[in-house]
Amino acid sequence: MIRKALPADAKDVAPLIMEAIGLDIAHSLTGAKEYDxxxxxxxxxxxxSQNRLSYENVVVATNRERVVGFALFYHGSETERLDRPFVEGWLQRTGQAPVIVKEARDDEFYLDSLAVHPDSRRMGVGKSLLHAFEKEAEARGHDRVALLVEEENVKARRLYESVGFRPDGSLMVAGHLYHHMVKRVPVLVP
Structure with missing residues (x-):
């Protein structure tokens, strides 16, 4: 089942977010240097609320017992506002602003991250989360969806291509090369 995330999902979703973004990007956002x-x-x-990693921007896939995957998304035009809490956190801790690369373009509904728990992979959970992401874009009236996939993550790229995403450039984020991929989706007419 796919549902909107709740604050109580943090214990299950935070490690999955970490798996999806890796320590380098987590450090650029939070300033943390160690996994835990x-x-x-x-x-x-x-x-x-009101930040890039907020439950407000997440849907989760669940089985009967627990969260088994998540998708985190927002519109690219919201990036600066959603990243402001990270900048403020860095400034409070260090007195310096972080360098946060803008991943999303202003004209796209952006899949920031997606991950499925290892014991639930190859069961269609990832595709279900991608479908929920696209449906949310349609419902909000956005006709262009996008994501980044790390150059070395061939399995994820194949998944994204299998549902219609196509390469549209590349971007360096936290020292890693990512392919920018896009897809057009229909817009729901009221």
Missing amino acids: EAVQRIASYFVK
Whole structure:
């Protein structure tokens, strides 16, 4: 089942977010240098509103017992506003602003991250989460969806291509090369 995330999902979703974004990107957002600290900070942002990692921007896939996957998304034009809490956190801790690469373009509904728990992979959960992401874009009136996939993540790229995403450039984020991929989706007419 796919549903909107709740703050209570933080304990299950934060490690999955960490798996999806990796320590380098987690550090650029939260300032955390170690895995456990990064997961803890991700969870602290997840339970709050009005930031990139907020439960407000997440849907989760569940089985009867627990969360088995998530998709996190927002419109590219919202990036600066959603990243402001990370900048403020860095400034409070270090007195310096972080370098956060803008991943999403202003004209696209952006899939920031997606991950499925290892014991639930190859069961269609990822495709279901992608479908939920596209349906949300349609419902909000956005006809262009996009995502980044790390150059070395061939399995994920194949999944995205299998549902219609096509390469549209590349971007360096936290020292890693990512392919920018896009797809057109129909817009629901009221």
